[in-house]
Amino acid sequence: MRLDSQTLGGGRAPLGLALGGGVARGWAHIGALRALIEAGIKPDIIAGTSIGAVVGGAYLADRLDVLEKWSRSLNRRRVMGYMDVSWGGSGFMRGERLARTLQKYMGDIRIEDLDRRFAAVTCDLRTGYEVWLQRGPLVPAVRASYALPGAFEPVKIDGRYMIDGALVNPVPVSACRALGAHMVIAVSLNGDAFGPIGTSHEINMDEDDDDTVDPFELASQSLNKLRPDRLLLKSMIGNVTPGKSPKMGSVMMGTLNIVMDRISRSRLAGDPPDVFVAPRIGHIGMLEFTKADELIERGYRAMQHEIPLIKSVMDVLGQMPSGSASDIPRQ
Numbered sequence: 001m002r003l004d005s006q007t008l009g010g011g012r013a014p015l016g017l018a019l020g021g022g023v024a025r026g027w028a029h030i031g032a033l034r035a036l037i038e039a040g041i042k043p044d045i046i047a048g049t050s051i052g053a054v055v056g057g058a059y060l061a062d063r064l065d066v067l068e069k070w071s072r073s074l075n076r077r078r079v080m081g082y083m084d085v086s087w088g089g090s091g092f093m094r095g096e097r098l099a100r101t102l103q104k105y106m107g108d109i110r111i112e113d114l115d116r117r118f119a120a121v122t123c124d125l126r127t128g129y130e131v132w133l134q135r136g137p138l139v140p141a142v143r144a145s146y147a148l149p150g151a152f153e154p155v156k157i158d159g160r161y162m163i164d165g166a167l168v169n170p171v172p173v174s175a176c177r178a179l180g181a182h183m184v185i186a187v188s189l190n191g192d193a194f195g196p197i198g199t200s201h202e203i204n205m206d207e208d209d210d211d212t213v214d215p216f217e218l219a220s221q222s223l224n225k226l227r228p229d230r231l232l233l234k235s236m237i238g239n240v241t242p243g244k245s246p247k248m249g250s251v252m253m254g255t256l257n258i259v260m261d262r263i264s265r266s267r268l269a270g271d272p273p274d275v276f277v278a279p280r281i282g283h284i285g286m287l288e289f290t291k292a293d294e295l296i297e298r299g300y301r302a303m304q305h306e307i308p309l310i311k312s313v314m315d316v317l318g319q320m321p322s323g324s325a326s327d328i329p330r331q
Contacts, residue, residue: 016181019052021166022189026051031299
């Protein structure tokens with residue numbers, strides 16, 4: 001399918017939305033999209049990394065309502081139910097249970113059949129090259145985008161093993177521009193993980209709730225202590241206790257947080273978006289999937305705060321120049 005200037009943007013310069021990676025923090029993307037929908041702003045191009053690919057793909061497949069309902073329903077027991085541990089495999093989890101859920105809700109939708117351009121950002125395990133998946137079934141593409149090394153097994157697509165795109169492009173502004181976007185909104189899930197990197201908004205929410213659960217405590221509290229395999233799982237995941245050596249899971253998530261933060265800073269400095277949105281969610285662990293209510297609200301509030309700026313940017317940059325990049329056919 002070929003998208004031209006009549007399809008992209010309806011005569012205005014195409015608007016891109018870059019949805020960054022951040023594991024459980026990605027539920028904030030749902031709220032950000034809700035704010036855009038409420039404001040009548042419809043991105044023409046979406047590029048997503050990791051959980052950003054999941055939410056962006058669900059939105060374009062008209063499954064955002066379903067995804068939101070599912071995310072809000074997650075509790076500790078249900079999260080543990082998706083942890084299909086793999087012994088001797090190439091990842092801590094096979095990821096089949098989660099994939100079946102995505103398949104149930106998204107079906108056999110293909111990326112090229114979506115009504116707007118979409119790219120799931122992933123990484124070729126052998127070469128380390130950044131790959132933008134723009135064709136083929138949607139579910140395998142988003143699975144490849146969130147295939148965090150060590151946690152999930154790599155996903156084989158067209159003979160290549162793909163891993164989490166957050167390792168090469170945590171907030172895919174560059175992908176949006178390459179696909180024809182003249183204006184780009186970027187949503188970063190790690191903007192305040194190690195100090196702010198550009199967001200100016202403040203969100204005054206009730207911070208008196210001390211019911212915060214360490215991301216690895218979430219798993220360990222639900223383990224069946226009578227099963228040897230679960231005992232081993234607990235020893236690997238463990239709790240993050242001050243003064244004690246962190247266990248493997250803590251190290252892996254902490255490392256990913258650092259990598260995403262540093263790569264994001266570098267890439268956003270070289271190719272900044274026109275509008276940068278960073279919800280205040282650094283206090284929420286990357287595996288706290290049960291925090292959907294708060295994450296969605298914070299994502300909504302952060303995007304809502306930037307709506308006037310987005311509309312201003314669209315007014316300034318919204319004129320479609322002749323020979324526009326929006327005439328580039330889908331690759």
